Amino acid sequence: MRKLATTLAAGVAVAGMLAFAPPGDKKPTKYIDKANMDLSVKPGDNFYLYANGAWLKANPVPGSKTRWGSFDVLREESSKRLQTLLTEASKKTSDAKMQQIGDLYLSGMDTVAIDKMGYQPIAADLKRIDAIQNVDGLLNEIAYARTQGISSALFGFFVSQDRKDVTKYIPQLSQGGTTLPDRDYYLKADNRSTTIRNAYAQHLNKMFALVGENAATAAAHADAVLRIETALAKAQMSRVEMRDPYKTYNKFAVKDFSATTPSINWNGMLGNLQLKGADSLVVNNPSFFKTVDALLTAVPLSDWKTYLKWRVIDNNAAYLAKPFAQQNFAMTQVLTGQKEMSPRWQFVSGIIDNQLGDLLGQLYVSKYFKPEAKVRMQELVKNLETTFAGRIQRLDWMSDETKVKALEKLNAFTKKIGYPDVWKDYASIKIDRNDFVGNLRRASQWAYNDMVTRYGQPVDKTRWGMTPPTINAYYSPSNNEIAFPAGILQFPFFDFGADDAINYGGIGAVIGHEITHGFDDNGAQYAADGNLKNWWTKEDEAKFKSRANQVVEQYNAFTVLDTIHVNGKLTLGENIADLGGLNMAYEAFTKTKQFKEGKKIDGFTPAQRFFLNWAQVWRSNALPETQAQLILTDPHSPGMARANGPVTNIDAWYEAFNIQPGDKMYVAPEKRIKIW
Incomplete structure (x- = not known):
């Protein structure tokens, strides 16, 4: 009953995302708050700690979490929204769709009935396996x-x-x-x-x-x-x-x-x-x-x-009686260090988002997604694409021949914002409020059938790889598309009340990140039509690989936990996307009125606010066991590496904070990595 594997490319984050204060419907008084910073740290020695040091000390990982950072704070709030929607749905029996997800929620919340069942929901499966003869x-x-x-x-x-x-x-x-x-x-x-x-x-x-x-x-x-x-x-x-x-x-x-x-x-x-x-x-x-x-x-x-x-x-096991769920969690504790099980409502709502995501997504969008956010996002995406096109044209290491192909690919991007144009129809799934495991199996059967019946049909490019409430974004190489679910299109990713430095350092960098995925070491192997084929000259490909290898070496040097280092090869695609996305977002920001006027807000220049916001994006505390696991499994670098790595390669960061030789993060101009 786990979600079927997909071939979608990486999203912008697993280990952390954008947030600057606890999210919610009330706007913060400050987008950059000095109370969250550690001003005793020089920005050129550890920019991540300079921007986030006090916040990190004041926000240890809660007992039911494996990490706690910007993304996790927002995810917590989002899950409470889902709980509200599901609680409302569980009370309505006149609306078939509402009753469907409401009954699924109730079936998962009825732990008394689940505990009475023991392992009976899988007993027939175990017996069937016993009968296998060859x-x-x-x-x-x-x-x-x-x-x-x-x-x-x-x-x-x-x-x-x-x-x-x-x-x-x-x-x-x-x-x-x-x-x-x-x-x-x-x-x-x-x-x-x-x-x-x-x-x-x-x-x-x-x-x-x-x-x-x-x-x-x-x-x-x-x-x-x-x-x-x-x-x-x-x-x-x-x-x-x-x-x-x-x-x-x-x-x-x-x-x-x-x-x-x-x-x-x-x-x-x-x-x-x-x-x-x-x-x-x-x-x-x-x-x-x-x-x-x-x-x-x-x-x-x-x-x-x-x-x-x-x-x-x-x-x-996670869906069975308490002894199974507890033993399942005991193994999770060993792997991640998590102290307490997630609240039941949070566990169940996450399952429903996974199993009936389009149905829950419709409710989410109707209540929490503002149409004007989509319009503003379209403008921002266009600004970032235009900026990137200019950057491609000015590259000093790429031939004109390859530039034409790169621009062709960029211009062919499909943009998806908010939610699907066509919603999946789950009406045929039987949901019984007294049969949690059976409900999940029937939902999984529906998803499986939905997948295998695609064979022989025209490719449906309206499909999404994430549900609308998801706080993330992604790039798909085969569709050459970038997608931003409704969940990400809210504060603190971007806010109508925020200055451009915040929005460009936040959602602007996310947009740039996803665009750059089309041109990272993996995405660059796919052409404008989405097919896996080489569109590079041999000379340009060699230059690109050489620069990418510099990124590998830079991130290999980051130490995470005692002797554990970041795996620069595993994280290469995300690191290139971070570097390209931040460069792209900063250049787009320089075209705004705020940047040109140069007025300080809360004591910081527009450029400083942009980079401080970037650093706040990645603030996160993680349990040691979780950190060790993520180094093996996560294609994203840890928060400190994501905050500090890209800025050391961007001249504007040095200028904004007067970073000088002798500062621990200082990199000589000729050694700064420039790809996109």
Whole structure:
């Protein structure tokens, strides 16, 4: 019942977002508040702490969170809005749509009924797995569980655009099958990885005990799952390798791919996955599937059945009775350090946003989204695009030939703002206020069917990759589009009452970030029509890669937690987008009346307010365990690196704060990185 994988490109943030004060419907008295700053720190020594030091000290991570920063404050407020909408919906029975999400909310909030059920919602699934007689039965169960919203096991499967022919949908297979957040947790021998792996073994043991297994059996089954998942992890590519769109594009005729996996007939498997008529597919890691094929015969069937049981338990544990939910959270604590479970209402409302996002989104937009925000956003996007076009034309490292192609791509951008033009219709999903797990399964079945029925149909570019309440934004390379959900189009991302320095340092930088994603190390490999194909001259491509490598080296030098460094290769796309977006937003800001007049507000010049706002965007406290996990899994750099990294490469920042040689963040002009 987890959200199906997508091929959308990265959004602007995972680890933090834009906020300058607690959000809400009341406007703040100050957008830049010295009370949040640490004026004892020189801006040229640590700009992030200069801008945020007092706020960071005064805002530790709450017990039910893993991090607390600008984005998290806003997300908290947004979730309260969803709670209000869902509470109202649960009281209305005359409106079918309202009742649908209201009943789903009530079913998730009825913990008394959920606790009485124990693990009965998955008992039939476990019994069905017990009856499997051979490898074919095992594969049939994997397909069935996926189509029915029960669980996903062994590999990833989705239907999405063909990266080299974006006018068509194609089935795609991806490496998968593991439970821990990254392959390294299974393979590394450092203390953190070993501690987590040992805790995971205990977690498996306790979960199997909760479904009635005796101590010896539970221990044996835990060992079997860990052995299988470790073997799968060894076959997986790293997250850095997975960023290569060519390395992960391996197109096969279905019959030819079946020849590489004798134990799996992919024609039959695709049929069981309810996909009819496909003659080809794309595989992101073919060698992984060869390993899977070998394991299917090398590993005893009894162990595979145990593994499938675990996938069912794990996929459903958070939605089952209290002992399961608590043990599920106990493992989360080990991974993230989180002290308390999220409030139930917040947990359930998040699930509904995930499962019935367009329906909840309609309510959200009608109550909280201001139409004038969309108009203003359209103006800002146009300003940023015009600015970027000028920057491309002035690049001293790119030939005129490649500039033409770059401008062609920029001019072909599709812009989505606020919410979809066409809403998804969930009317066929049966929602029973007394059947939480069943509701989630039926919603997942609907989403799965919605996905597989796209095959053979014209590509629908009206679809969104995020729900309207989402506080984020994204760029899709295959659609060459940027999207800004309604959730982000409010204070503190941008505010009609704020000066331009705030809005350009906030939403302006977000817009610039998403535009630059079309030209980061990954997005730059896609052409104006969205297809994966090279539009660069060899010389220009080499120059771009050289400059991108400078960004890798800069971020590799950031230390996050004791000896842990930022992974410059994993975060490269986001770091290029930050650098390009901030440059673009600042130049667009210099065209405004505020910048030209140069008047101070609260003691700061327009340029200073712009950069201070940028730094406030990324303020965030995170638990050590969470920081360690994010370094492995998150393509975004931590907040301090995002605040400090780009500004050291921008001449205007040095001028605004009189940064001099000898300051810790000072970089000589000739060494400042300039890409876009």
